Amino acid sequence: MLVRLLCVIIFATFGWSAAFAQDSGTRAKVTVVFDHVLPNVPGKSMKGVLVEYGPGGSSPAHIHPKSAFIYATILTGAIRSQVNDEPVKVYQAGENFAELPGDRHGVSANASDTEPASLLAVFVVDTNETTLVIDTKN
Numbered sequence: 747m748l749v750r751l752l753c754v755i756i757f758a759t760f761g762w763s764a765a766f767a768q769d770s771g772t773r774a775k776v777t778v779v780f781d782h783v784l785p786n787v788p789g790k791s792m793k794g795v796l797v798e799y800g801p802g803g804s805s806p807a808h809i810h811p812k813s814a815f816i817y818a819t820i821l822t823g824a825i826r827s828q829v830n831d832e833p834v835k836v837y838q839a840g841e842n843f844a845e846l847p848g849d850r851h852g853v854s855a856n857a858s859d860t861e862p863a864s865l866l867a868v869f870v871v872d873t874n875e876t877t878l879v880i881d882t883k884n
Contacts, residue, residue, distance in 0.1 A: 774798060774805045774854070776879060779866075783873055791873040797854075799825070799863045804855035806881045809848075813872040816845040823863025828853035850882065 780794040790813075797805070810816060819842040828834040829849050836857045837843060845851060856863040869878060 772800065772803050774803050775800075776805075778878070784870070787870075789873055790870055791875075793869040793871060793878065795867040795869065795878060797865050797867060799823070799856035801861060802856060802859045803863075804853075805851075805879075807850065807852045807883070808854070808879050808881050809850050810845065810869070810878060810880065811871055811875045812847055813875060814845070814847060814878070815870045816867050818843055818845070818865050818867040821864045821866055823861050824857035825863050825865055826853055826855045826857045827851070 775798040777796045777798075778793060779796045780792075782792050784790045784792055799805075820837045820839050822839055824836050824838050826834055826836050827843060829843070829845055829851055834853050835843075871878070
């Protein structure tokens with residue numbers, strides 16, 4: 747239910763075509779679509795990040811701030827993902843996964859070379875965090 751509500755908010759705010767516009771390159775397009783201070787959790791915010799992959803697109807290996815808990819839901823297409831040393835898994839639209847504080851996201855890529863894919867990552871993170879994705883070397 748929460749995922750559907752967040753999708754409605756994204757589409758209402760940015761419009762269907764803008765929400766799913768694709769980058770012409772292979773690197774994912776990352777857009778913060780909401781940022782809200784949690785009134786009952788001092789110092790924490792909820793931030794929504796729309797990640798859009800063009801065909802064959804990907805993100806470099808990365809980590810997130812040490813305070814971040816992330817819950818990601820695949821909105822369209824299919825996404826290959828690997829967190830820490832777990833096996834690479836393909837998630838389809840409607841499926842989700844979590845990243846705990848300190849996790850390393852080694853693989854994050856569109857599973858298709860012909861169709862776009864997107865996901866919504868919802869962060870619970872320290873309010874003062876401004877850098878949500880930190881690229882790392884493999």
